[in-house]
Amino acid sequence: MKKILAITRKELDIYFGSLLSLIFLGVFLAATLFVFFTVEKFFVRGLADVRPMFTWMPVLLIGLLAALTMRQWSEEQRSGTLESLLTLPVKPAELVLGKFLAVMAIIVLALALTLPLPIMVSLLGNLDWGPVFGGYLAAVLMAAAYAAIGLFVSSRTDNQIVSLIVTVLIGGVFYLVGTRGITDLTSGITSDVLWALGTGSRFESIERGVIDLRDLVYYLSLTAIFLALNVLSLDAKRWSAQQKGYQNRMKSTVALLCANLLVVNAWLYPLSGLRLDLTAQKEFTISQVTRDLVGGLPEPLSIRAYISENTHPLLKPLIPQLRDMLRELEIASGGSVTTEVVDPLNDPEIENEAAQEYGIKATPFQISGRNEASIVNAYFDVLVRYGDQWEVLNFSDLIDINNRGEQVEVSFRSLEYDLARAIKKVVYGFQSVDAILSALEQPVTLTYYVSGETLPAELVEVDALVRKVGEEIAAQSKGKFVFRVVDPDQPGAAMTRQQLQELGVQPFQVTLFSDDTYFYHLILDNNGSQVAAYPPVEANEAEVRTTLEGMLKRSSDGFLKVVGVWSPSEQPTQDMFGQMQQPISTFQAIREQLRAEYTVKDVDLSAGSVPADVDTLLLIAPQNFGEMELFAVDQFLMRGGALVVAAGSNTLGADPYYGEPMLTPIEGGLRDLLAHYGVKVGSELVLDPQNAAFPVAVNRDVNGYTVQDIQAVDYPFFIDVRLSAMSQDNPVTTNLPAVSFNYASVVELDEEKNAGRAAEVLLSSSQQSWTTTDINVVPDFQTYPEWGFPTGETRQPYPLGVAVQGQFESYFKGKQPPQPQVEGQAAPAVVLEQSPANARLVVFGSADFLNDFALQLSARLSGDYYLNNLRLMQNAVDWSVEDEDLLSIRARGSAIHLLAPLNDGSQRVFEGIAYGLEALAMVVVFFFWQARKRGQKALELLPVEQLAIPGRVE
Numbered sequence: 001m002k003k004i005l006a007i008t009r010k011e012l013d014i015y016f017g018s019l020l021s022l023i024f025l026g027v028f029l030a031a032t033l034f035v036f037f038t039v040e041k042f043f044v045r046g047l048a049d050v051r052p053m054f055t056w057m058p059v060l061l062i063g064l065l066a067a068l069t070m071r072q073w074s075e076e077q078r079s080g081t082l083e084s085l086l087t088l089p090v091k092p093a094e095l096v097l098g099k100f101l102a103v104m105a106i107i108v109l110a111l112a113l114t115l116p117l118p119i120m121v122s123l124l125g126n127l128d129w130g131p132v133f134g135g136y137l138a139a140v141l142m143a144a145a146y147a148a149i150g151l152f153v154s155s156r157t158d159n160q161i162v163s164l165i166v167t168v169l170i171g172g173v174f175y176l177v178g179t180r181g182i183t184d185l186t187s188g189i190t191s192d193v194l195w196a197l198g199t200g201s202r203f204e205s206i207e208r209g210v211i212d213l214r215d216l217v218y219y220l221s222l223t224a225i226f227l228a229l230n231v232l233s234l235d236a237k238r239w240s241a242q243q244k245g246y247q248n249r250m251k252s253t254v255a256l257l258c259a260n261l262l263v264v265n266a267w268l269y270p271l272s273g274l275r276l277d278l279t280a281q282k283e284f285t286i287s288q289v290t291r292d293l294v295g296g297l298p299e300p301l302s303i304r305a306y307i308s309e310n311t312h313p314l315l316k317p318l319i320p321q322l323r324d325m326l327r328e329l330e331i332a333s334g335g336s337v338t339t340e341v342v343d344p345l346n347d348p349e350i351e352n353e354a355a356q357e358y359g360i361k362a363t364p365f366q367i368s369g370r371n372e373a374s375i376v377n378a379y380f381d382v383l384v385r386y387g388d389q390w391e392v393l394n395f396s397d398l399i400d401i402n403n404r405g406e407q408v409e410v411s412f413r414s415l416e417y418d419l420a421r422a423i424k425k426v427v428y429g430f431q432s433v434d435a436i437l438s439a440l441e442q443p444v445t446l447t448y449y450v451s452g453e454t455l456p457a458e459l460v461e462v463d464a465l466v467r468k469v470g471e472e473i474a475a476q477s478k479g480k481f482v483f484r485v486v487d488p489d490q491p492g493a494a495m496t497r498q499q500l501q502e503l504g505v506q507p508f509q510v511t512l513f514s515d516d517t518y519f520y521h522l523i524l525d526n527n528g529s530q531v532a533a534y535p536p537v538e539a540n541e542a543e544v545r546t547t548l549e550g551m552l553k554r555s556s557d558g559f560l561k562v563v564g565v566w567s568p569s570e571q572p573t574q575d576m577f578g579q580m581q582q583p584i585s586t587f588q589a590i591r592e593q594l595r596a597e598y599t600v601k602d603v604d605l606s607a608g609s610v611p612a613d614v615d616t617l618l619l620i621a622p623q624n625f626g627e628m629e630l631f632a633v634d635q636f637l638m639r640g641g642a643l644v645v646a647a648g649s650n651t652l653g654a655d656p657y658y659g660e661p662m663l664t665p666i667e668g669g670l671r672d673l674l675a676h677y678g679v680k681v682g683s684e685l686v687l688d689p690q691n692a693a694f695p696v697a698v699n700r701d702v703n704g705y706t707v708q709d710i711q712a713v714d715y716p717f718f719i720d721v722r723l724s725a726m727s728q729d730n731p732v733t734t735n736l737p738a739v740s741f742n743y744a745s746v747v748e749l750d751e752e753k754n755a756g757r758a759a760e761v762l763l764s765s766s767q768q769s770w771t772t773t774d775i776n777v778v779p780d781f782q783t784y785p786e787w788g789f790p791t792g793e794t795r796q797p798y799p800l801g802v803a804v805q806g807q808f809e810s811y812f813k814g815k816q817p818p819q820p821q822v823e824g825q826a827a828p829a830v831v832l833e834q835s836p837a838n839a840r841l842v843v844f845g846s847a848d849f850l851n852d853f854a855l856q857l858s859a860r861l862s863g864d865y866y867l868n869n870l871r872l873m874q875n876a877v878d879w880s881v882e883d884e885d886l887l888s889i890r891a892r893g894s895a896i897h898l899l900a901p902l903n904d905g906s907q908r909v910f911e912g913i914a915y916g917l918e919a920l921a922m923v924v925v926f927f928f929w930q931a932r933k934r935g936q937k938a939l940e941l942l943p944v945e946q947l948a949i950p951g952r953v954e
Contacts, residue, residue, distance in 0.1 A: 007098025016929035048125025054135040066167035069150025077158035130278030131209035138206035141219035148226035213274035221261040294333040308378035312365040314410040389426040451518035564603040564614035605632040621847035627818035638832035642880030663775040678753030682746035684771035687716035744846035757806025
């Protein structure tokens with residue numbers, strides 16, 4: 001080892017003894033910074049990561065390593081010193097390793113000098129250091145392979161230029177064979193083999209933060225093969241014609257080593273589980289939630305991926321990821337999940353089945369070549385099937401496309417989450433009440449608390465139906481469902497009035513001014529977990545059955561929950577000129593998002609009630625509500641339902657004359673109802689200097705003419721809520737990176753009314769935000785050049801969303817039920833005056849953050865940033881129905897690390913600092929080595945008479 005290190009020090013002294021090292025390092029660092037800031041447009045991307053630096057690293061390292069290794073053996077051969085080296089008592093392998101370590105020391109130093117970049121990024125945003133470590137590790141491994149190639153080439157020629165060119169060519173070939181331009185020319189196994197041989201394609205996996213044993217072995221094997229060839233090349237220069245046996249042994253040894261390494265790589269290639277996920281949220285590791293979901297399914301579940309071999313070049317790198325994920329699901333399921341990948345274009349029968357039974361059709365993709373553009377029809381769909389239930393994830397469900405200038409990035413949106421929610425939907429959709437009862441280990445008990453003597457006459461018929469349906473379900477359950485009827489007013493009752501009231505079950509008044517009360521409650525006990533509800537008030541057997549079965553479903557994990565959605569009418573209206581005008585406010589995107597996990601139904605509240613099977617009621621921009629609608633909402637919460645409200649003080653519309661966006665104050669909303677529950681929605685609008693962009697028309701003077709341009713400007717009404725302003729304890733906002741809140745009102749908690757409840761603020765504006773009562777939302781940059789709007793004197797954070805859990809008192813307590821306005825419509829019979837203790841309420845001070853128009857606008861300006869708004873609402877629904885198992889997967893899949901907002905001046909300052917730090921570090925290293933060299937003392941030579949020379953006579 002001493003000999004190897006001595007050779008390494010000698011080579012390093014040669015490098016740092018001249019300006020050669022400074023030139024190498026300077027060119028590499030300058031190219032890295034230029035790519036990072038200029039080519040990849042780091043600040044334009046707005047993401048706190050350093051992947052732009054590593055994206056070009058495979059190309060930069062080829063040139064740097066070729067320049068570093070070109071003189072290693074070529075110069076020794078040209079100057080005639082190679083013969084001297086080979087005659088020293090040093091083995092060829094030691095010579096090779098010494099020079100190899102010297103080259104690697106320079107490369108590690110060069111990479112270390114780039115560390116100011118990730119440090120700077122970590123100061124500007126929430127940087128995930130896992131992919132950073134993975135990127136540096138991948139760079140070192142790739143550099144080792146390129147260094148071994150360069151040393152081997154240098155040993156075969158005495159011309160440094162030839163060595164440089166050939167090394168670049170060989171390194172370029174290894175890089176190019178795995179790129180899309182080459183793999184697109186082939187298909188099937190050939191394409192996979194080329195991808196596996198590419199140094200750049202292997203680099204991508206480690207770069208994203210996944211240390212795969214297959215990639216490590218690949219790089220180490222490539223390094224070992226070329227180092228062995230280098231040793232063989234050097235050793236061959238000492239061979240004589242009489243050493244045929246030795247020559248054959250050396251060649252056989254190297255050939256056997258190379259063959260073994262190739263076999264090891266081929267054997268490891270199908271193994272996908274030998275890897276380490278370094279990302280902070282373990283984004284590329286299958287979660288325990290998914291393992292529990294697919295583990296031990298009673299029926300076989302099949303997943304079939306319809307993938308075309310001839311597809312768009314940007315989709316090809318995603319195919320191995322999909323195959324790996326499907327394989328992971330098979331392993332995690334213990335055999336209950338079967339997966340396959342098929343190409344319908346190669347099998348007409350499969351293609352016909354996909355189209356006829358599942359509606360799966362090929363997607364047309366445009367492919368642009370050098371001299372032409374063509375359209376290719378390809379499949380990129382996944383079918384999940386369980387029993388008679390199936391779900392299709394098509395291209396748009398799986399893939400995210402980000403346009404970053406001229407560069408297009410294609411990736412999976414959140415592969416594990418999309419597969420898991422599809423599996424959950426088909427598995428739970430396949431379940432029935434009989435199936436869930438048969439799967440129970442212990443019977444459930446439904447207790448019907450009803451007062452026989454004081455029960456109002458209008459409920460007698462419903463009471464009989466509740467008893468009938470309960471007994472029928474119990475008779476069909478084979479002992480898994482126990483139905484009990486308890487009259488607390490009877491002597492010796494299993495539960496007395498006092499005991500029920502101590503448990504929080506409060507009786508109802510017979511009439512408004514009567515002292516007589518009655519019980520009319522249902523409590524389901526499922527292994528200690530209790531679900532409370534109230535029977536319906538209308539004599540309808542179907543509704544009674546739906547209520548009882550709904551309680552069973554809510555108490556178990558095996559059913560799809562039902563989300564009822566109310567939003568303003570989305571029908572076209574006629575404007576003042578007689579033209580049909582499409583509504584500017586529509587909310588279809590959030591419906592589609594929720595349908596991925598729940599049964600979504602639009603509800604009509606004008607009858608004064610919410611359908612009995614609805615678990616969560618989502619109200620978007622509630623307005624024009626009368627007493628019947630308010631009563632429906634109130635009684636839904638009182639019966640134990642979960643309520644989610646997206647309600648500001650204004651609604652978005654369009655100016656009828658100019659078409660510009662305008663706000664209109666909401667009439668007939670829920671402000672009074674929510675205030676009664678302890679949540680105050682203010683009339684003020686919040687503006688924030690930390691905001692998202694908005695396209696506006698800006699007038700500018702050009703040669704005396706006023707020209708109107710459309711520019712994306714900072715828009716204070718589009719509040720950019722970051723992670724630091726969100727609750728880190730509530731699942732609604734945990735791990736959500738950011739949200740864009742549009743035209744938001746202040747939402748405050750009434751501490752007095754929420755005493756005894758679990759209430760918290762979910763998200764707030766920044767410290768510098770202010771409020772206004774002016775609903776003019778068109779910016780005026782001539783009058784207010786900074787923000788387009790007047791700024792308030794008071795700057796502080798304002799709450800924008802809250803969550804409350806506990807017992808609520810009815811808004812209609814002590815009042816008669818409202819009377820219907822429609823002739824023939826039945827009036828509500830009773831008023832439920834108090835909710836169960838587990839009722840949940842979520843209120844957001846904006847409905848327009850879910851507006852399709854705003855989401856589409858955000859998608860055009862900031863890529864997939866808009867998805868965070870949908871995820872926020874989906875998280876709120878998950879939390880409200882206590883269905884939080886997929887929340888962790890969705891958060892892992894949506895890990896977006898954003899930069900702090902910077903103006904152009906600040907960006908230039910940070911870029912200048914980065915260049916300055918790199919230059920300073922490089923100069924410090926150079927002068928440090930020079931100082932070290934000057935401090936070295938020359939070896940003292942012994943006098944001739946002290947030398948022990950053989951044969952010399954003293």
